[in-house]
Amino acid sequence: MKYKSTRGGMAGLEFSEAVRIGLSSDGGLFVPEENINFSTEELNSMVSLSYEQLAAVIISRYAGDFTAEEVTDCVARAYSKESFPDNPANVTKLTDNVSILELWHGPTSAFKDMALQILPKFMNYSAKKSGRSEEIVILTATSGDTGKAALEGFKDNEGIKVMVFYPECGVSEMQKYQMITQEGSNVNIVAIKGNFDNAQSGVKTIFNDTQFAEELLSKGKILSSANSINFGRLLPQIVYYFYAYMQLVKNKEIGMGAKVNFCVPTGNFGNILACYYAKKAGLPVNRIICASNDNNVVPDFLKTGVYNKNREFLTTISPAMDILISSNLERLVFDACGENCYTVADWMKELNTTGCYSVDEKTLSNINQHFWGSFATEAETSSTIADVYNKYNYLVDPHTAVGIKVYRDYIATTGDTTKTVCVSTASPFKFNTAVAEAIYGKDAIDNMNEFETLEFLSEKTGQPIPAPLKGLNTREIRFKDVCEKEDMKKKVEEFIYG
């Protein structure tokens, strides 16, 4: 299995190269050159596998130049009991038709751990395979969850440094404390004066600066990415769609081969794209329901075929989805337009220059064969958190609530009774203020800081605070740097050269 760029500039790369570089030199994203298809026989054999076993089976098929032993080693270290004391991908039944796939039992209490615990292991092997000795510098823009998960994944990893930029006012207190108290000798965290898109654009600009890349190379350094533009991050996310499906079969919720819907709270379009890849690889999936918050660029795109980021950037209670450029959509449109890399390159150029592009009718109808999209307002997100708790005694975080609200829209619109898995992307305790406010009202937590609210929510609901979120405010603050968005490159240089 080889990898190529969505914009035609690179092809024939090994998996390890695609992982090591992260982003193609033409600005495109790496995609598999061949189709993977798991047979019915193979699907049947997956039902009885543990998460680790299944991960090894699926990842091996895509990681062309990794041996089975190497994949197994990556998987074993990533999903160890130390990182995931419980099942990494717990499936719990909410109603007869709806199950929740909880992806937040890892070290940072958000689903990003599912990929960012294993990406560093892929990267270590990839570096070794390349025969090159450059130090890898991971640059990441985060709206809160990626940054922390990348820091946890890469901390103290030999031969790799990691630098995270986050929007100063775009992350929760909890997320901020998770990052600024990060341990490890190879990490750096800087806040920028701007929003997530500014941070992401800044990082992309640094990546596309070929002169800078050459200068770094001459000094034995190479930049790479931990954002979901790296295929090594998407790949581990394909696994849990298979796993969730197999759990439904195992629990006799469905028979093997029956189709299910997946509903995915969407920001950068990485998680949901992994679901699409799972479907392409033979997983029986009916609809992939795309849920956005008020920043509903993608649902608008699904309706009209016009991707238009020229709109106000809104800060919401589901900040990990406050995004106007969903990078991974490029991989979907590449697929849907018949892999025409020149067309994709044109669209992305338009997006870059005008902030807008529109796909042709055929491409849009190809996409809409699989996807359905809508969004939740802030009020709808809050009322869904309260409603799900009051009806089912189940706590959901705002991102997951956005998904459930949109799933309800989907049912109201289509009447579809297919069993559905709603993907839960963060622990409710990670976004405790929004959750407590939704259930108990603003007055109940008036005057409380986020750490007091955390205790309050736990006491009221009788549910334990996840270990990674305990005692954050008593840890040593190690990173206080704030910079203008124009100064990001300078900060990178300072970090790299010391």
Ligand SMILES: *Cc1c(COP(=O)(O)O)cnc(C)c1O
């Ligand atoms: C990152 C994130 C999302 C969005 O996932 P994408 O892969 O960027 O679409 C949703 N919810 C939470 C909690 C996240 O951290």
